[in-house]
Structures are given as C-alpha cells and as structure tokens.
Amino acid sequence: MLDHSKADKITSDLLRSIRMNKSFVVWMGILGISLVICLYAYTIQLREGLGVTGLRDYVSWGMYIANFVFFVAASLIGMLISAVLGLSGQKWITPITRIAEIIALAFAAVAGLVIVSDMGHPERLLNVFMYGRIQSPIIWDVTVVTVYVLLSTLYLFIPLIPDLKICHDKIDNITPLQSKIYKLLSLNWKGTAEQVALVRKMIRAISIFIIPVAFGIHTVTSWLFASTLRVGWDSTIFGPYFVTGAFVTGCAGVIIAMYFYRFNYKLGDYLTDFHFDKMAKLLVLVSLVYLYFNLNEYMVPGYKMKKFDALHIHDLFVGNHALLFWAVQLGGLVIPIILLLFKKMRTPKPMLFIAIAVFIGAWFKRYIIVVPTMEHPFLPIQNVPLNFKIYTPTLTEVLINFAPFVLVLLIITILSKVVPIIPVQETIEEFEETHK
C-alpha cells in the first residue's frame, strides 16, 4: 500500500532545494565575477595570440590540452554510475545517478569550449565541419564528444520526466513561466503503466548505447596522443589507461558533489553514510585498476630504457617533473587507495579531503602526460630561447584554464536549482518496493 505521508515527505525533502535564496545569489555572483575575469584573460589571448601563454614551438600543447583531457575524463562518470552499475542491478546508485549525470553533462559540454581556447584561430572553428578530414582523431573527437553531450542530455532528461511533472504539481513558489516550462518538458506525463514502461525502455536503451560512446570519447581523446610517434604517448594501452583514469576522476568529483549536497541541501537521509561507503569502495576499485595501468605504462618502457624512453622516464622519476610526478602518483592514487581501505576513512568528511586530493591529482596527472613528452622530442631543441625548452604556464593561461571550471560550476549550480538532484519518483518507488 502507498505510504502517502512518507511519499510526501520524500517529495518535499527533495524539492526543498528548488527555490531562490540569498546564498544562491551570492554564489552565482562570485561565479559570474570569476567568469568575467577569466574571459577578460581570454580576450587578451584573442588579441595578442597564443604567445601570451607559456607555449612555444616545442611544447606546443600544454595546460589547455591537459585541461581538455581532464574535462573529458570527468564527464565519463555519468556512464559508469548510471549505465554500468545501473545495468548490473546495483540499487544503491539511485540517489547518485542524477548527480553523476549533471556532472557528466556539465563537463562534457564545457570540454568542447576548452579545446577552443587552445586554437590559434577559434573563428575558423567551422572549418572543422566544412573541410573535415575524417582521418584526423580530432574529427572523431568532435563527433563523439558531440554525441556524448547529446546523449548525456537525453540521459539526464528522460529519467527526469516524472520528476518534472512532480515539480510542476508540487512546487508552488515559482514563477508561472517556470511552471509552464516544467509542464512542457514533462511531456504529458501521467504515470500510466504504458508511460512508465516506455520510459524504462528508453532509459535502458540509452544505458546500453552510452557505454560504447563514453568509452569512445575518452579512447579517442587518448588517441590524440597515441596516434603520434612521440615518446610517452606512443602507447597501445592509452585507451584503457585514459578510460580507467577517467573513472577515478569522476568518482572523486561525484564524492565531492555528494558531500556538498548532503550538507548544503540537508539530504543526510538520502545521501547516507552507506552511499558514501559504497562510493569509497567504488573509488578504490577504479583506482586499483588505474594503478595497474600506470604500472604497465611506466614499468614496461622503464624496464627496457630505450634511448628516448629513458630520457622521458628519467625526467619523470628523478628529473624536472619528478616532484609533480610522485605527488600525483602517491598523493593522488596510492595513498588514497590505502586510506580508503580503512572503514573510518570511508565516512563523508575524510572522504571529502581524499576526493579533493584525488581530483587535483587527476588534473596534474593530465599535465604530466602532456607536457614532459613535448619537452622531449627526438631531435635536440637548439637555436631557440630558453623558454622554448622549458614550459612555464603564464598567469593569463592559468586564468583562461579556470574559466571552464567556473562554467561547470555555473551549469551544475543552475541545474541543481531547477531540478531535484535526487530522483524523486524513483526514490518513492524504491521506498515502496522495500516497504511492501
């Protein structure tokens, strides 16, 4: 039997966040100002050229590309949680699915902009569609990221249809326009058995279809590197290496978001310690897989020490990039794995710090993949100024790299202000099922 009072409580709890408040306005203001500052930095680059960055002829890919890879990586989590775990029948993911989907959509949508910031002629972006040469991994990347963004939108939207109807019916302190939009987007949702079946069928179809596409986006992104002959990139395991790395990034991102929602939206009853524990275990699992790929990626060339591999490995292990390399490998991967083996650490607060470490480590990991390789071409770097040999990002460049983060936060903030970040309908259904 229906427990109306419980269902009502769930509904009101989960819809509580959808309203204007002071902190939201302040937060949006901060984000807006940050975005303006970052965009100002970008106008400098547009005017002066990419010379305002630390990039030069030899290290011609740097922070922007690392940032791009990071954004694509972070967007993969939607697929892992909703599709892989969902299809395998994991029930605990229900309150996390939408968070994961919002993160996925935000990062994937912004990834495309990150790559534009790296272009010498962003106004010629349309050339990619007019003169596209499909032999180029960039074309595959553009294709597959676009598909993933569209797919993620659907994946966010379709499970949201019943909730949109609930929003329309249950939230009263919103503008008529917003109400109308809810109504429109809920596509005549009545909750009939036929409709429920159809929605489930669609979700299932996307769940299956999104898996190869998500693998595709990050595999193709890894091919931007693996398709070259460069030392450190010329690797056959780059696809899975990147994909597993992406899961680590995404898990950390979701944990940070969960913590934030749990405390700011007062959702302790829904994002429970149990969910955090599960996420911690998932993070350990994907980190272990990633560690395994790291071992392969560095040990195999490190064992043979071919001339140019040796230069590269030397640079990472004990050379110029050693500090960053070990900080990332130990602080962003090994130590988090060890810590999360302890039950005490698998609680929200310690997990927040661990997840932040993993998240930051994941960003620098991309930097470590991109930059040292570019500093070690096959032929010596000579007859050029010193700043051609060693890459140091400039302030302008760093600011421009912050813009996409601000944008992601904006998208996530706005989305979580207009839709319930925990699926209402599904939570009620699950509650009913468990209390039959």
Place this chain on the structure above:
Amino acid sequence: MSSNEEKPTKKSRRDFLQQIGVVGLGSVLGGSAIMAGINYDQKKKASDRVKILTAENELMEVEKSALSAVSKPKAEDLAYLQKHGREGLAGKRWVMVIDLSKCRNARKCMAACQDAHHLRPEQHHINVLKMQETKNTPAYYMPKPCQHCDNPPCVPVCPVDATFKRQDGIVLIDNERCIGCRFCVAACPYSSRIFNWSDPLHEEEDKDLVYNVELNVPQRKGTVSKCLFSADRLREEKLPYCVSACPNGVYYFGDENEDAVTNGTTKETVRFKKLLEDNGGYTLMPELGTKPRVYYLPPKGKEYPFQEKDKEEAAEHLG
C-alpha cells in the same frame, strides 16, 4: 523492473517502418560516402583535359599537365595560387641530399630561409643542429629541414586538410585554412613545424600581399608554418633558398624521377642514387616508417672540425 524488461512481441507496422527508415538512412549516408570516393577517382580522369581561354579570347582544350608547365602564376589571384599550390608539379618527386661531411655550421641556409619566408630569428624552417648520438661517437652539424615524408605523420592528423601532401611529394601548410590546433606540431617526430605565437615579423609590410601557399607569405598569427622545399622556386626551375645559399656545398636537390640532384653551391649535377650509394646515404629515423624525402650523407672525413664551444650543447641530448 524485470516485468518491464519483456520486449513487445507484436510490433506495429509503423514501428517496423520506422526501423526500416533508420537503417535506410544509415545505409544512404554510408553509401554516399563511398560513392563520393569513387566519383573522385572518375572525375579526376575526366578532368585531365581542361578548357582555357587564351589571350586572343580563344577557347582551347589542353592537357592539365601541359597547362602547369606553360602558365606563370598570376600574383594577384589567390584562388589560382591556392589551386596550383595544392596540386604541385606533375611527374616530379623532389629529393634533397644533405652532405654532413661538408657542413661547417655557416647557417647561411637558415638566414636565407628566414629571409624568404619572413620568419623571426627564433623561427626555423631549417635548423642546423649540433648532434651527437652516443658518448664516443663524434659530434657533427646537421641541417634539418622538414623531411617531406612520403608517409607523413603530421598530415593525417590535421582536422581541416590545412596541411597536405602534393603529388610531387612536398608537404605544405595552407594558413588560410589552418585553425591553429597544433596537432601537426605534436605529431611531427622531427620537430619540423613552428607556430606563429604572436604577430609575424613583417605584419605591417606584408599586409597587402596576396597569400602564396608555396611561400607561406604573409605569415599569419595563430597558424602553423613549416619548410616548403621552396615550392615557389621549384616551379621556376630554381633551387630552394637554403640550397642556393649554402657556401659549403652541403646541399643537393633534384627530382628522384630524373635520378639527378644538383649541388646548390657548385651547381654540379650528379646521379642521385649513385651519390647515395657511393657515400652511404641514409634517412633520419627510418624505424618510424615516415619515408623521408630528405637524405643524409654521413659526416665522414669532415674537413672542418666540430667546434669545441658547441660540444657541450651537442652532448646535452645524449641522456
């Protein structure tokens, strides 16, 4: 959940038609792509002869190959320059031979190149490197232009077909189309590509010049630039800028199809294959499978010693 996993057993006629439509659309798209490929080959054959209007206003049909031989580039016509720049010279396969035993690091080649292509002092289409392979092997000077590979790693990665390989083997960059993604820079194992990070050297002076893809002048901010084998000079039957500028007889340049290369300094013409055979010619990093069109003769019997002051720099890359 399980009850809903059952697939509908009866499909409506409409559903069926929809699915047919989806499959059909897919096939049409795939098919049209394949047809485009076939048509391209056929079209090319048909257009081997082209119609031209002579100065006397007579319409004539001529062989395409003959056309490129008689006509002179009209400097004012961008479309003309672009078209010819992309096609290249029919029946030619340019090769360069660099005799390392003769190089004295005079760098006249670098200067002539930078002058011709309006490059900044730190921008090199050709760069004379101080090389040393292992600790006990000798150091030597090695001029390094673009290798104009027959299997160029830089070309397929270009998403907009801005960089391309021509029928005569030259790899060029069209800075009217380049989006500045620098994938080609990352893909080149010879570090042969450079980028215009800020305003080019002669930004103001070159403003009104018509862009010549065979010279890559005017240079453009935010685009890639590279060695062009002086494609504009080859069209005029002249040796490349660097080749003619060398005072030490380092460079030979010619057409593989003629089996002859001409020394830029002595102007002596010799058999290409015999030159390689007699002197142990080789290519850079053949293990990468790039098939360079630039060949090297080993630095054997150097008349000019490797300078003491350069030894440290050469040894830096030993690892």
Place this chain on the structure above:
Amino acid sequence: MLRRKFNLKISISFLLITVLSIPAFAQGWDVPEAQKSKNSNVVFDAGATKEGESVFTKNCVSCHGNPGKGNFMKTLTPPPPDLAGDKTHNLTDGELFYILNTGRGVMPSFKNILSETDRWKAIAFIRSFHKGYVQVVSKTDPEKSKLVKINVSFDEKSNKVTVDVKANEKTGVVALKETEVSLFAKRRFGNLQIEKSGRTDANGVISFNFPKELPGDKEGNVELIVKISNEAYGEVESQSKMKLGIPTDVPSLTKERSMFNVMKKAPWWILITYFSGISIVIGFFIYMLLNLKKLFDLGKK
C-alpha cells in the same frame, strides 16, 4: 699585467694563424701560359657590366661578397678574396677566366654552369671596380663560332653517343679536331655530365658511353646538350632531344588511397567505420525522439 699576458697570447695565436694560413693564400693559381693571354670577345661596356652584375649576384656574392664591401665569407678556408682588391686587379683577364672555368676547393667550376658570354660579363663587372684597367679585346673573330655544325647521333647497340664537330668554311667542310667536347643530359636544375670531357679525333668525332639506366621522360626522351670549345672557333653549344633514356612515368604520390590523402581518398576502412558509426548514432537519436513523441501521445489519452 694579466691583461697584457692575455693580449700577448691572442697576438701570438693570431700571428700563428696568419703564418699558418699563408701557404693557403700564397698558393696562387697555376694558370697555363696559353690561358693567361686569353682575351674576351665581349666588350666590357656599361651594358655588359650591368648584365655581369646580375650574373655575379646570383653566382658569386654568397662567398665573395659585394666587391669593395669586404662582406665575403670569412669562415671559409682559404677565404674568398674581395674581388675589388689588388690581388684580383693584378690578374689578367685570361687568368680570371681560367679561375672561373676551373674552380678549386670550395669554389665551383662555372664552365658548365654559365655560358662563355656570361662568364666574360661577370669579369666585366669585376673589372668595373679596378681603377685604371683597360680592356684588350680578343682578336679572334666571334662570328667564326657560327660556322660550327655539331651532329649528335646515338647507336642503340653499343649505347654510344657520337658527336661529330665540323665547320662550314667557305673553302669547304672542315673537321674540327682536337676540340674539347662535353656531353650533358639536361635535368631540372642543372646539366648532368655524361662521362668526362674529351677531345675530338682527326675526323672531328668523339664518342661517349651513355649510361643505360638514365631516366628520360614518358617516352624515354632525354635532352642532350653538347658543348664544344675550340681555340679558333670559341665555345659552341647545341641541344638535341633523343630517345635514349628509360621511359619514366611514375604515378603521383597522392594517387593511392591513404591516411595522409584528402578525405575523399581516405582508406575504405576508415570511411566505412566512421560513416556507419554516424549512421548508427543518427538512427539511435531518431529512435529516441520517436519514442519521446510516443510518450507525449500516450499522455494525451
């Protein structure tokens, strides 16, 4: 004190370098007597000087620099002299001509690169920097070279090119014996010499072994250039096209389908993979949109 020592060191080493390199300077050109007195048919007037300047700029400036400017390539050994200098001034026209013809070390031989007239014009330009120089014009008759007839023939069996040099004098046809003959195959950027230059026999005939595997054009045609040099008749050049090379018609490097070719000539596998992928994706989205419409319609009931 220290500085003085240092300066002394420099001076000594400088001295040593100078002394050691004297032999290179001193090693004059060993010009045969007969060549020394050779004079030009070309009159060194303003026109010749001007044309000579362009020859000079293209072929000589890179090493010798502009005469009188001292901007020659100092790093070369021996350093190329500034041609406005006394050393050059004191050479006879014949000596200059000989040097230009033969070359030495880094200096190329221009005999086969420039025509006789161009070589003299270059000398005319150099002479324009020499104050007090007065030209002695050659007494040989330049018109005589027009009488020379060169006949080139090819024998397929022996693979030999035979050059027959004659002069149509009023008195009758004269075989030009002891005439230096060089044979070249024209290539894109220069002329490929076939064997060494030789001298004609008593009948004015000389044969060259033609290499068997020299590529020609599509039909195997090779453009031959014969240059003769005779004391009395001067230098004469003749060109002829003959079918004695390997027919060469190699395909364009962009003919085959390949990864580096334009998209329309990409390998089949990549075209098929990409477009089938796109088709599947479009199909899926259409399927989803139809389902969404169905969902919408279901709600209307």
